[in-house]
Amino acid sequence: MQLVEADCVIPDAVSPPLRPGAVAVAAGRIAALGPPAALRARFPDAARTELGDAILLPGFVNAHQHGRGLSQIQLGYPDDALEPWIARRRGRGTPDPYLLTRHAAEQMLRHGVTATLHANYSYATGDYEAELRGVLRAYDETGLRATVCVGYADQGGLVYPPADEARFRAALSPGAQALLAAARPAYLPLDHTLDLMDQLRADYADHPTITLAYGPAGPQWVSDAGWRAIARHAARSGIGIHFHLLESPAQRATADRLYAGQVLAHLQRLGLFETAVSAAHFTQARAEDLHEALRLGLVVVSNPGANMRLFNGAPPLAAWREAGLPVALGTDNCALDDSEDYLSELRLGGLLARGTAPQDPGAANRLTLAMGTETGARAIFQPGCGRIAPGLCADLVAIDPRRARGVWLDPDCDPLDLVISRCTGADTVMTMVAGVIRHRAGSPRPGPEGLARMAAAARQAGPGAQTHAEEIAQALRAHIPGGEEV
Known part of the structure; x- marks a missing residue:
């Protein structure tokens, strides 16, 4: 005691x-x-x-991040629109997922975060299970409470459907095509993904601080067959599902083409909402998407700094709050000040949620605190945290x-x-x-030498890789909304 x-x-x-x-x-x-x-x-x-x-x-809940302990700025590539930004990673080497996640967890603990959701993420090493077990080891050793998502994606890794990926590749230089051809798988096949979830749940069944959830990447990255199987397995196992939703203008356009704008209704038909569900971003949602989210009881995790830095716009948190949408907050490892200072990011979210209507400042602060604690606990499927109560x-x-x-x-x-x-x-x-x-306060931090080595390793890639990755990024910029096809 x-x-x-x-x-x-x-x-x-x-x-x-x-x-x-x-x-x-x-x-x-x-x-x-x-x-x-x-x-x-x-x-x-x-x-x-x-x-x-x-x-x-109550400890703060970072309800959406990926364990990236070094930011893209530290790794040498700048902010950009989401899709070209993702493509630029192809020109970089592979960091150690364990070390990177451990550093992220240590940063969160120093900034008052006691629980987090580690969203789907892969460094495409070709051994996703080893990556994920390294991530789990990092959270186990640091003691940060974590809901770790088993990720999955089976489409849209280069361009979103229904665009013709072969046509997109054919327009690239031979060097860029070779870079893409050399890429290793990011995730496991569907049946292996389900088996891995069963193995990990058995391994961590009695763990005091680690919980498992599914992390299908998002509608444009997962086929209907993938959604159905994951939803069925999650409902049967009683585990949550967390995914990216309507983050960028390109994802908005893709949802309109694939689902006639009815993305949440489509996911409901696939069985997704038979278990607890939360989704990150939602920045490009329209009024009808907000209505569906409310109807389905969706918890949304806003990432305001990342949304603005990656040219997706400021999330309409005031409108969401007025409508009664439950909103948590995450840093997405891309916070406004390029750090894991959760409290500063929570302040940004709280200010965006105030809107222009006169209101009691105390009430606004209480709602902001709830966003960073109680609603965060719902979003990461851990209702036992987020408040101080017996x-x-x-x-x-x-x-x-x-x-x-x-x-x-x-x-x-x-x-x-x-x-x-x-x-x-x-x-x-x-x-x-x-x-x-x-x-x-005053406890030692990791030495800068180790971080520098990690950053240097992540910058190393094959000859010409950065040049070819930049070519792919520029081609994607012409391809996404405002470009030729999507």
Whole structure:
């Protein structure tokens, strides 16, 4: 048993703060919360962690990221429209998925994230199972609570259907065609994917912080047969499904051509919503898509920094909030400031969600907190976290606002306003996952030498690879909306 005491405890987005407050933790879960004196009397033998001026909150939930511990800027290629941006990766070498994910997890813990969803991602090594097991090892070793998606894609890896991929390839130079021909498979065949899920679920059945989910890449990347099989297996196994949805203008145009604009209704017909489902982005959704999302109970994960950096526009969070759509937030490893500072990205999402209608600032901050905690827990299929309440997971973050609470601020200001409006991830003084302190302010960080080696390895590719990848990216730019075919 341990007591975590702070100047203020904010249990959730609805309950009033406790000032001062304490949380009792036992066996990885919340045993009680209340005034420090009362809990000390109730648990006289408990060890005490005293956090002083800190504000204690439920840990933040990064509900969509890919374990990319080094950003594209660090790896040497710039922001671009999504499809050319993806193509530029073909000119880069393959980083170590374990090391990259471990670095991402360590960054998240330092910034107060206690739980995350690792969305589908492959480095196309030709051994997707080994990649995924490296990812799982990274989350296991760091202790970050993670829902890890088993990814799948079987179409649209170069150009989205129904475009003629052979025609697109034929228009490229021999060098670019050779680069594409040398590419190894990114994912496993469908039957192997289902088998891998069964193996991993058995391996991690009793794991305290790791959960499995399916991560079919998105409508334009997965055939109807793939969706049906994954949906059936997920429903039978009781596991969630998370995917990309209407992220870019090109994906919007593809959905219009393939599904007459009725992408969610089409996925429903394939059985997708027979289990818990969340989707990332949704930036290019129209009013009818929003209506369908509400009807189907879809939880959307917004990634505002990534959406704006990759030329997909600012997500209409104010309209979604007004409509009642449940929205969580993820960094997509492409946050506005090119870091894993979740709190800064949450602030951006909260500001976009305010709109122009007059409203109580306190209510706006509470909704922002919910986006980063409770709704995030729904989006990653882990309802046991996201709030501080007896019986729930002991996933806590302590933010010290002393640097933000300058002499110009009223010392009686709303503590949640301090966190949402002024603090950053650098103000995190403690991160606890399942009752274990995984980060304390001042703890050592990974050495820059290792990161530099990882970045250098990822930049290495075959002769001319970057030139040919750039050619493919330019061809895609002409091909996507505004170009010839899609």
